[in-house]
Amino acid sequence: MERRDFLKKTGAAAATVVAGSAIAAPAVLAKEKTYRWKMVTTWPPNLPVLQTGAERFAKRLEEVTGGRIKIQVFAGGELVPPFGVFDAVSDGTVECGSGAAYYWAGKVPAGQWFSSVPFGLNAQGINSWFYSGGGLELWEEAYAPFNVIPRPQGNTGVQMGGWFRKEMKTIEDFKGLKMRIPGLGGKVIAKAGGTVVLLPAGEIFTSLERGVIDATEWVGPLHDLRMGFYKAAQFYYYPGWHEPGTCLEVIFNKKAYESLPKELQAAVDAIAMETNFWSLSEFEAGNGAALQELITKHKVNLVRFPDALLNDLRKLAKETLEEEADKDAMSRKVHEAFKKFKEQIGVWGSVSEKPYYDVIADEYSLKGQ
Amino acid sequence: MERRDFLKKTGAAAATVVAGSAIAAPAVLAKEKTYRWKMVTTWPPNLPVLQTGAERFAKRLEEVTGGRIKIQVFAGGELVPPFGVFDAVSDGTVECGSGAAYYWAGKVPAGQWFSSVPFGLNAQGINSWFYSGGGLELWEEAYAPFNVIPRPQGNTGVQMGGWFRKEMKTIEDFKGLKMRIPGLGGKVIAKAGGTVVLLPAGEIFTSLERGVIDATEWVGPLHDLRMGFYKAAQFYYYPGWHEPGTCLEVIFNKKAYESLPKELQAAVDAIAMETNFWSLSEFEAGNGAALQELITKHKVNLVRFPDALLNDLRKLAKETLEEEADKDAMSRKVHEAFKKFKEQIGVWGSVSEKPYYDVIADEYSLKGQ
Numbered sequence: 001m002e003r004r005d006f007l008k009k010t011g012a013a014a015a016t017v018v019a020g021s022a023i024a025a026p027a028v029l030a031k032e033k034t035y036r037w038k039m040v041t042t043w044p045p046n047l048p049v050l051q052t053g054a055e056r057f058a059k060r061l062e063e064v065t066g067g068r069i070k071i072q073v074f075a076g077g078e079l080v081p082p083f084g085v086f087d088a089v090s091d092g093t094v095e096c097g098s099g100a101a102y103y104w105a106g107k108v109p110a111g112q113w114f115s116s117v118p119f120g121l122n123a124q125g126i127n128s129w130f131y132s133g134g135g136l137e138l139w140e141e142a143y144a145p146f147n148v149i150p151r152p153q154g155n156t157g158v159q160m161g162g163w164f165r166k167e168m169k170t171i172e173d174f175k176g177l178k179m180r181i182p183g184l185g186g187k188v189i190a191k192a193g194g195t196v197v198l199l200p201a202g203e204i205f206t207s208l209e210r211g212v213i214d215a216t217e218w219v220g221p222l223h224d225l226r227m228g229f230y231k232a233a234q235f236y237y238y239p240g241w242h243e244p245g246t247c248l249e250v251i252f253n254k255k256a257y258e259s260l261p262k263e264l265q266a267a268v269d270a271i272a273m274e275t276n277f278w279s280l281s282e283f284e285a286g287n288g289a290a291l292q293e294l295i296t297k298h299k300v301n302l303v304r305f306p307d308a309l310l311n312d313l314r315k316l317a318k319e320t321l322e323e324e325a326d327k328d329a330m331s332r333k334v335h336e337a338f339k340k341f342k343e344q345i346g347v348w349g350s351v352s353e354k355p356y357y358d359v360i361a362d363e364y365s366l367k368g369q
Numbered sequence: 370m371e372r373r374d375f376l377k378k379t380g381a382a383a384a385t386v387v388a389g390s391a392i393a394a395p396a397v398l399a400k401e402k403t404y405r406w407k408m409v410t411t412w413p414p415n416l417p418v419l420q421t422g423a424e425r426f427a428k429r430l431e432e433v434t435g436g437r438i439k440i441q442v443f444a445g446g447e448l449v450p451p452f453g454v455f456d457a458v459s460d461g462t463v464e465c466g467s468g469a470a471y472y473w474a475g476k477v478p479a480g481q482w483f484s485s486v487p488f489g490l491n492a493q494g495i496n497s498w499f500y501s502g503g504g505l506e507l508w509e510e511a512y513a514p515f516n517v518i519p520r521p522q523g524n525t526g527v528q529m530g531g532w533f534r535k536e537m538k539t540i541e542d543f544k545g546l547k548m549r550i551p552g553l554g555g556k557v558i559a560k561a562g563g564t565v566v567l568l569p570a571g572e573i574f575t576s577l578e579r580g581v582i583d584a585t586e587w588v589g590p591l592h593d594l595r596m597g598f599y600k601a602a603q604f605y606y607y608p609g610w611h612e613p614g615t616c617l618e619v620i621f622n623k624k625a626y627e628s629l630p631k632e633l634q635a636a637v638d639a640i641a642m643e644t645n646f647w648s649l650s651e652f653e654a655g656n657g658a659a660l661q662e663l664i665t666k667h668k669v670n671l672v673r674f675p676d677a678l679l680n681d682l683r684k685l686a687k688e689t690l691e692e693e694a695d696k697d698a699m700s701r702k703v704h705e706a707f708k709k710f711k712e713q714i715g716v717w718g719s720v721s722e723k724p725y726y727d728v729i730a731d732e733y734s735l736k737g738q
Contacts, residue, residue, distance in 0.1 A: 124526075239724040239725040263432060304724060349733045
């Protein structure tokens with residue numbers, strides 16, 4: 001044991017130096033403080049991949065920074081209401097939050113394009129837009145007036161079309177249909193004559209079972225199985241035209257983010273991106289297993305939306321997007337950028353992903369149906 | 370200014386404490402040393418996304434660790450020959466390397482499944498296998514006898530089928546065809562009666578232009594445009610059945626990786642994953658733009674391989690994979706795991722990605738063709 005004097009330049013801080021390595025430790029700055037942050041989310045406690053993804057973000061960030069950032073994660077309602085997350089981050093009540101941009105559409109209409117666009121980009125497409133097509137910069141611009149900095153933190157992949165208590169044959173069948181469906185998808189359903197119902201997660205199953213609503217969408221097999229919807233509705237429709245690759249977000253109070261040293265900002269960005277793709281992988285792998293269980297154990301009736309019905313929804317979606325884009329300048333700017341990038345991806349996808357799926361189409365079939 | 374005594378528990382280490390923040394600096398370890406590593410790659414200098422991706426990995430790792438790891442990156446041949454990368458990492462000549470697992474198929478046959486499988490998983494599928502389906506653990510097992518630790522570090526997405534000097538109508542057209550094509554894809558072409566030629570990157574264009582070879586595959590529009598292949602061959606075929614989502618790797622000498630403190634190991638893993646998806650995004654965005662240029666400026670003739678030809682190649686690919694899997698126990702184990710996961714992804718993809726691409730098929734079309 002030896003004692004040394006250390007020169008400390010500032011403040012009332014106490015620092016403990018414990019050189020734990022047998023290898024020679026060189027001169028290094030030790031100006032480190034521990035950042036203890038709070039994160040609030042929109043998700044119920046323990047919700048797989050979504051809430052557990054937010055918790056994973058905190059855990060990995062602590063690991064990668066050697067404990068320099070410790071984030072305590074609160075599920076929806078534990079500290080602030082689920083839909084109060086954006087405000088809590090914006091006003092600095094907490095340093096960060098996790099949710100999806102369409103939850104704050106009332107406050108930031110342009111945000112809708114960064115979560116999910118009906119008949120829009122899938123996971124691979126929207127992530128390419130964020131990281132290599134200018135999408136993330138636009139998102140930062142949209143949130144800047146609120147002192148909020150966004151990062152993609154997850155992606156559900158293509159969702160399912162939803163659970164219906166009756167068969168859907170034509171667009172007419174949406175007339176008078178009471179459906180739980182949020183975001184732009186809900187606006188499309190309303191345009192088709194449906195009644196859009198918003199319900200807290202805990203009330204959806206009972207409402208569907210009792211016929212208070214006729215249909216609901218949720219996420220995909222992994223989450224839908226857990227909710228037990230197969231006991232309350234006969235028809236499980238695909239594909240999820242309304243959410244083809246929904247992006248989940250982690251958001252930071254600008255002042256808090258900027259208070260971090262550069263290397264910790266870099267760590268936050270890296271772990272957000274890591275969690276983004278970890279979550280997509282979890283969804284892909286988990287949905288496959290859950291779907292098999294729904295088919296073989298619960299004999300679920302999987303039905304593809306008819307082509308004509310999808311085409312009609314698509315026309316309504318296009319109208320809806322143009323109307324939404326007309327509401328403010330930022331929405332228009334984002335919508336035009338989104339469309340432009342979608343075209344670029346479409347050209348490339350026409351000789352890559354799309355024809356490749358066609359070639360191996362027979363491996364993409366529902367066994368047991 | 371104040372002086373304090375600090376208790377130092379071990380070793381001959383010297384530590385300098387400079388509290389640079391005006392904010393209270395709390396207790397923190399200062400046992401840090403700077404790791405100065407070398408990375409060797411299989412890529413030519415400045416090769417977009419591939420070599421620049423390896424350089425990005427080094428840069429981001431330095432950023433995220435506040436300079437605690439500094440990696441000097443050497444392109445193929447600068448320090449060791451391109452195909453000497455695995456050995457150099459294995460024997461500790463350097464701490465890490467970047468390439469693709471099929472380059473060391475002679476040494477680790479099972480490695481082929483971790484780079485690219487003809488008619489195998491696309492980028493989203495193989496990444497789900499790595500991170501959420503046990504794929505990465507198998508990969509670690511395959512490399513363990515060589516004291517090498519692998520991490521996915523990039524993905525090309527679906528590649529192009531290649532440049533051909535003649536039209537390919539049936540499988541018979543491969544008989545006697547001289548084609549530059551590596552890996553398992555090359556074995557399939559050989560089985561179809563073709564002559565597989567391996568050439569350094571710098572010799573491919575001239576060989577194709579002079580008719581020394583009849584065909585070559587490379588990567589996708591972004592890289593193929595740069596190589597000028599459109600000047601040497603008339604037909605640009607798709608889709609790239611032989612490489613539907615090629616994974617690029619970063620590999621570490623086991624002793625070097627394990628010498629890192631836990632938080633730096635976590636940083637290495639996070640930045641490898643970040644770079645993996647950054648690269649896929651760059652490929653997706655970049656290929657779209659380059660393809661447009663090939664079509665509109667260079668009037669390239671894009672041709673889809675005929676269905677019957679693809680089906681014949683697929684049968685040969687299946688035979689090839691079984692033969693390769695029979696060569697050693699690890700290959701068989703990996704092949705069976707790969708097939709099983711592919712089936713799981715196929716079931717889920719049959720109601721998600723595949724039908725979604727079908728719904729928006731008209732947006733996936735080649736304009737200007």
